[in-house]
Amino acid sequence: MTATPPAGLTPDEFRQSLGRFASGVTVVTAKSGAERRGMTANAFVSVSLAPPLILVSVGTGxxxxxxLAAPEVTHFGVNVLSSTQRFLSDHFAGKPGPEEAVPWFEHEGLPLLGGAVAQLVCRKHQALPAGDHTLYVGFVEYARYTDDDPLVYFRGQYHELG
Structure with missing residues (x-):
């Protein structure tokens, strides 16, 4: 007879606990044919400097x-939002505003967001199933950045530095 593993935290307890970790806000972007998409993600982390790898966690639903799971999609973008881009975080988190307000531009065919404090172009390097998410590791092939202030998320609310 195998022992039942402990249940762990409830999803709400886990969310409330991890909400105490301040994070930046990113929008992951990708394109397949004419379809371009964005998704707000604060589950983003750098993995390695050499080679330059990042990781973003994407819910399976x-x-x-x-x-990103489509074989023809080989690249994705990560846009680190500026303190003036709360509307983009909301837009790509399921509270869409007018599409014409989204500052889309393309870098070698990949959609990115203008005005972000950093934009990364990543080649899909690895996809790792992890519970109800997949961890997408990206090899960073291109980056641009500014010295503007980032958008910060803490305890379920947006904040600014300073």
Missing amino acids: AHMHAL
Whole structure:
């Protein structure tokens, strides 16, 4: 007879606990054919400097997950939002505003967001199933950045530095 593993925290307890970790806000972008998508993600981390790798966690039920899982999608973007881009975080988190307000631009065919404090172009390097998410590791092939202030998320609310 095998022992039943402990249940652990409830999803709400886990969310409330991890909400105490301040994070930046990113929008992951990708394209397949004419379809371009974005998804707000604060589960983003740098993995390695050499080689330059990042990781983003995408829920298996998200539209972005289906897009990133497609074999023809070889690249994705990560846009680190500026303190003036709360509306983009909301827009790509399921509270869409007018599409014409989204500052889309393309870098070698990959959709990115203008005005972000950093934009990364990543080649899909690895996809690791992890519970109800997939961890997408990206090899960073291109980056641009500014010295603007980032958008910060803490305890379920947006904040600014200073």
